[in-house]
Amino acid sequence: MVCDNFGEAVRQIAAARDTPVCLFLGGFPQGTAGKFRRALMRNERYITLLRSPIVPLVAVLWPVAVAQAFLEWGDHNRCTRADDGNAGRWHKQTGQHIQVCVPSLVEHPDLVPSVKGGQQARWGKDPQRRAVFVAKDGLDYQW
Secondary structure: OOOHHHHHHHHHHHHOOOOOOOOOOOOOOHHHHHHHHHHOOOOOOEEOOOOOOOOOOHHHHOOOOHHHHHHHHHOOOOOOOOOOHHHHHHHEEEOOOOOEOOOOOOOOOOOOOOOOOOOOOOOOOOOHHHHOOOOOEEEHOOO
């Protein structure tokens, strides 16, 4: 699910940023989620994603050159079915700067079982799978 005026908000973010920008952040990675909450209280629009085992890939705005570099990295590195984990390894190995928009513009209603199998989400009971905070209207913020 996306916020109101999602398309225009994303256009503004793309015009303002030249790095990947996560448009969703749940409760994990915990250090980044805490940083997100503090930025929200200070009315800041972006934070840097801390190095962690994952990059939250629910919704990411990718500059073309960075997306190509990530795909090339995947061609030469052993990847698993855990896409967030593969992106986390790439992030750690390359040092690529990744930002997270504050607030999130996307919610991830994890109601559908993963195509890779595993534990089904416990929607409403797992704060790591819900956005920390989602904008009602993406144009309420200066990106």
